[in-house]
Amino acid sequence: MKKVGFLAALIFVVCLSLVSESFAQRGMMWKGSGGWGMGTSYGRMYNPATVETISGEVIGIDKITPVRGMSYGVHMTVKTDKETLSVHLGPGWFIENQDIKIKPKDKIVVKGSRATFDGKPAIIAAEVKKGDEILKLRDENGFPVWSGWRRR
Structure with missing residues (x-):
């Protein structure tokens, strides 16, 4: 029973870290150079x-x-x-x-x-x-x- 509880806790921690990583990346909103690249009109x-x-x-x-x-x-x-x-x-x-x-x-x-x-x-x-x-x-x-x- 201890192994099942440990495995469930481990899966929970891994899922939590993946979800937080996903939110962190969404917050960055990287979309290239934002129009500041060399090839733009500016x-x-x-x-x-x-x-x-x-x-x-x-x-x-x-x-x-x-x-x-x-x-x-x-x-x-x-x-x-x-x-x-x-x-x-x-x-x-x-x-x-x-x-x-x-x-x-x-x-x-x-x-x-x-x-x-x-x-x-x-x-x-x-x-x-x-x-x-x-x-x-x-x-x-x-x-x-x-x-x-x-x-x-």
Whole structure:
């Protein structure tokens, strides 16, 4: 009788772990890159020929949805000596899981592709330096580092 009780308890624990794993995966809702991939219309806005480096102070950080149907992304406003620019970092699910945290009043250096977004100049960031820390977002061809990325 003890063996039957032990076996029933073991089956219960295994079933419980499978059910909780199922709910955990459903909560993640992974659906590719959420529209942030290289082949999307937004991803094609990055042009390696228009890459430049700017430096300035972060005056704001916001969540935006660049194109309808995309998952939200993280965007910051940076004031340089010459202008105030919108800097697009990447998908929220990626940016929010990085060790480097950027906040208003931080002095940063951004390398990225200059583009026009909603009729205004913007930078689609490839790299952000804050002090000795570097947030790498795209390679030299503009390929997003979050493609294929999963939280470990």
